[in-house]
Amino acid sequence: MDFSQLNKQRAKSFNDQKALIKKLSQGRTVICPHCELPISLTLNQHAQRSAIARCQTGCTLIELDLM
């Protein structure tokens, strides 16, 4: 895993993350810009109001509070 890429993802604006989660929650397919695999949305089992959007290889990993 490339941690500098991960940090860039984390540094992305909250609005960008929110837009991504919104697309995923609408059932739209979002492709990871790094590995070009689809990003999937999963609810965080431990915190019901947060969700995790990640691609299959993990280069995109966004945890977002859904409130």
Ligand SMILES: [Zn+2]
């Ligand atoms: Zn990826």
